[in-house]
Amino acid sequence: MKQTYNTPGPISVFVELGSGQLTTVAADTTEASVEVRGPRAEEFHVEFNGKRIDVIAPHGRFFGRGDSHDVRVHVPTGSELVTKMGSADTTTTGTLGLLALKTGSGDIEVDRAEGPVVIESGSGDIKGQQFGAEVRIKSGSGDIDVREVFGKTGISTGSGDVVLGTVHAATVIKTGSGDLQVNRSEGDVSLTTASGDLTIGAAPRGKVTAKNVSGDVRVGIPTGTPVWTDINTVTGNVKNNLTSVGKPAKDQDYVELRASTVSGDVLLKQV
Known part of the structure; x- marks a missing residue:
């Protein structure tokens, strides 16, 4: 027909x-x-x-x-x-x-x-x-993979991995269990999971929040970007490979990073 x-x-x-x-x-x-x-x-x-x-x-x-x-x-x-x-x-x-x-x-x-x-x-x-x-996604179970988002993003899933390519606005992702990854964030980003790794490939600016119970946290910071950090892990290790650049100059982009995990490592790397 x-x-x-x-x-x-x-x-x-x-x-x-x-x-x-x-x-x-x-x-x-x-x-x-x-x-x-x-x-x-x-x-x-x-x-x-x-x-x-x-x-x-x-x-x-x-x-x-x-x-x-x-x-x-x-x-x-x-x-x-x-x-x-x-x-x-x-x-x-x-x-x-x-x-x-x-x-x-x-x-x-x-x-x-x-x-x-x-x-x-x-x-x-x-x-x-x-x-x-703007993007809003709610899923019970299943993987989510989106290459680029220009509007605000809110994603909630019970279980499953989430991978976002480049996000240009504020992004919030929550899952019960699963790995969360943002390749590049141009705005504020918040990642939360009970069990899974949290990865942000490059964060040149904005507020970055990463929280989990079990799993590693990895954040990439572009060379020359000032970073303010608040990092906590109970049984894991913190590895900071960033080069200190001091306080941000007037109107310079900078990152506010808060990361916490119970039994995982936290890695900050220069990109």
Whole structure:
């Protein structure tokens, strides 16, 4: 089953799917299309009101195992996507606007989003290339990997590793168990886990807070950056390889670092 609509500008899309795969492609186009493949494709509710496309699976089997369906949506660049998924996977290609993705147990892979991003996942891995605005992610279990975020970031997960590439604004990450890593932080960053390593590859400025119970803490500071430190470990060691540069000059970037761990080492290194 396939439907095509005239869409001269960005639109909104809502998809409700139990099991299977949702693929959303954003491109410079004046048409939007929805294609559903699977044993009950003809029973899907697909409707366009001029501003929003609704794609809703048959409700009789939404919360059961049901039949697996492949849903493919093509939309103009900058369109919004809202989903309610059971165990279906979600993949996007191109640049979308706002994203509000909710899944019970499916993987999520996002290319680019220029609007706010909200993701709620019971279990499943989450991947993203570039998010241009505020990001909020809440996951029960699963790994999270996002390459670049320009807005404020808040991530909370029960268990799973979190890796962020470059973050340009304030970032807060919390997990019950798992390693947390930020390759480069351009703003304030706070990492908290009960069990796992905490790593910040490079922190050229801002407030850096790293807290765990068991696991190591590693922070990289660019050469020449003044650092104020408050470091505590109960049974671990502190290794400071930084070269002292004294107090920051007027208007010079500096780092306020607070790190605490019970049974892990703390390593500060020049980068």
